[in-house]
Amino acid sequence: MIDMIVTDPTLLIEYTLMAMLLAVGVAIVRLRDLFAVVMLLGVYSLLSAAWFVSLDALDVGFTEAAVGAGISTLLLLAAMLLTARSAEPVSAIRHWSAFAVALAGGAALFYAIGDMPAFGDPDAPANAYVGLQYLERTQADIGVPNVVTAVLASYRGFDTLGEVVVIFAAGLGVMLLLGMGGRKPRKDGEGEE
Amino acid sequence: MIMLWINMAVALAVAVAMALMLSRLFAGPTLYDRVLATNSFGTKTILLLLVYGVLTGESAVTDIALLYALINFVATIAILKFFRYRSLEIALAQMSLRRAIGGGDDE
Amino acid sequence: MVELIAERFAYGVIIILMMTGLYAVVASANLVKRMVGLGLFQTSVFLLYITISKVLGGAPPILEYPFPATPDETVYSNPLPHVLILTAIVVGVATLAVGLALVVRIREAYGTIEDGAINEADYALDTERAGR
Amino acid sequence: MTPDALLSLALNAVSVALLAAGVVFVLAGAIGVLRLPDFYTRLHAAGVTDTLGAELIVIGLMFQTGWSLATAKLALAGFLIFLTSPTATHAVANAAHRAGLKPLLSRHQPAHPRLRAELEAAKKSEAENTIEAIETADKAGKPVRTGKGRAS
Known part of the structure; x- marks a missing residue:
């Protein structure tokens, strides 16, 4: 681990971000004041966006900051104001059964870690074939310097269209559930984002 | 090389300040303490990203920091707008009153 | 063994975060908090994908512009997971909005968003109907 | 030593000095937010961090990048922080004040x-x-x- 840090000192920043993410995650589970929980989810999004940036995913960090830390926090805040201010404590049996579920799932995933590619391995199967092809071809095919934009809007343009349809359906669902128009507008109307 | 490690030290110091803000966010007795801590935390995240951008020589990171600066401000103002009333109970009462007046036709 | 753990350290952290989200979903009786747990889980999955796409010593997948005449030898991180996650983030917010709209409707119908109280109300309604 | 190397050394020295001062202010502000007794006093500590500390660090970084697009972006970010942070702090203080949050009246709170x-x-x-x-x-x-x- 030490030689990894010496070759890439920014890993130190990543480790601090990881530590803070863990602290925020545990605090979200422990706190019962819903306002604090919602604010902490916003902080969690912000921290993970910073981690995305340090993992070279600039566009993802950009979107996560705008959508995750901005819009979802406001949506959750509006919903919290319309419903309840604080959560009731959970019973001990529920706490321990949930803990057992999380522990079992975590143990299974930890068992599978050994088969994952090493962190930052350029020869990992996930990084070898299609992604490389996109990187090599974008310059000649599309001529946009940002490869992520090229794949999103051009190579995979129809998928992005499908995504827009999903968002439209979600906005329609929110409108049907909350009833726009006939009734007074409410705070939660931002749901069609 | 030495400038790189100095920048690293600055980034880590900002990260420590972020952690301190985080503990105020966990503890914060009132709602306004939490809003203040979140806002300050966002400012420090911007600083961390700016230092990171200079550290790696990646000027695109600075763009993201710019976006953060705007989002952070808008989010803080929006949160405070929800709590404009003297207390949350009054706001909720007003909301349910509005719902009772406007929502009579959905039964 | 030590090397195996050290090289996959980030995955371990992400799995713990994921399980924190799962715990929040299963254990919370409050529906808003359950949605928050879902968001926690979701963001952790995004982190997992992006961690896989990182290449050590790589640059963000933004090519040099104007394009150089000679093929550049820079190592870039894999852009494909970035695209997938970009789509997933936006769809995630859409599902969150629908879920929260449902929670608001549940609160209007039942007057509470604690699932135990909702179950009790349902049970009371059923027994009342059966008695009639 | 060539004049160019001397200049870059001087710029780096100025940058390090500014960064060090900024870090001191940021850390002092963070500790203040954690330790001060009530909301209105914490506001002062947060204000120090958000304006002076942040600006010093941004200016220190600008000395490192030289004349380039990155410097302009850093200047813009610093300008935005300078504009938005005090506004946000004021908004928080105003909201707390209007909500009727009382300032702590005792002059001194011993830790023990x-x-x-x-x-x-x-x-x-x-x-x-x-x-x-x-x-x-x-x-x-x-x-x-x-x-x-x-x-x-």
Whole structure:
């Protein structure tokens, strides 16, 4: 681990971000004041966006900051104001059964870690074939310097269209559930984002 | 090389300040303490990203920091707008009153 | 063994975060908090994908512009997971909005968003109907 | 040593000095937010971090990048922080004030619980009258103005 840090000192920043993410995650589970929980989810999004940036995913960090830390926090805040201010404590049996579920799932995933590619391995199967092809071809095919934009809007343009349809359906669902128009507008109307 | 490690030290110091803000966010007795801590935390995240951008020589990171600066401000103002009333109970009462007046036709 | 753990350290952290989200979903009786747990889980999955796409010593997948005449030898991180996650983030917010709209409707119908109280109300309604 | 190397050394030295000062302010502000006793005092500490500390670090970084697009972006980011942070702090303070959050009135809060209890006991008798008077005035319907009078 030490030689990894010496070759890439920014890993130190990543480790601090990881530590803070863990602290925020545990605090979200422990706190019962819903306002604090919602604010902490916003902080969690912000921290993970910073981690995305340090993992070279600039566009993802950009979107996560705008959508995750901005819009979802406001949506959750509006919903919290319309419903309840604080959560009731959970019973001990529920706490321990949930803990057992999380522990079992975590143990299974930890068992599978050994088969994952090493962190930052350029020869990992996930990084070898299609992604490389996109990187090599974008310059000649599309001529946009940002490869992520090229794949999103051009190579995979129809998928992005499908995504827009999903968002439209979600906005329609929110409108049907909350009833726009006939009734007074409410705070939660931002749901069609 | 030495400038790189100095920048690293600055980034880590900002990260420590972020952690301190985080503990105020966990503890914060009132709602306004939490809003203040979140806002300050966002400012420090911007600083961390700016230092990171200079550290790696990646000027695109600075763009993201710019976006953060705007989002952070808008989010803080929006949160405070929800709590404009003297207390949350009054706001909720007003909301349910509005719902009772406007929502009579959905039964 | 030590090397195996050290090289996959980030995955371990992400799995713990994921399980924190799962715990929040299963254990919370409050529906808003359950949605928050879902968001926690979701963001952790995004982190997992992006961690896989990182290449050590790589640059963000933004090519040099104007394009150089000679093929550049820079190592870039894999852009494909970035695209997938970009789509997933936006769809995630859409599902969150629908879920929260449902929670608001549940609160209007039942007057509470604690699932135990909702179950009790349902049970009371059923027994009342059966008695009639 | 060539003039160019000398210049870059000087720029780096200035940058390090500014960064060090900025880090001191950021850390002091963060510790202040954690340790100060009530919301209004914490506001002061957060203000130090958000303006002086942030600006010093941004200017220090600008000395490292030289004349380039990155410097312009850093300047823009610094300008935005300079514009938005005090506004946001003011908005938080204003919201708390209008919501009727009371500032802590005792001049000094000792860290040790026993000393604090003694101080509380000593102050309680003399302070009781004034606080009650203000609270009755609060209930009479002028909360905002009395709050302001007490804070200043």
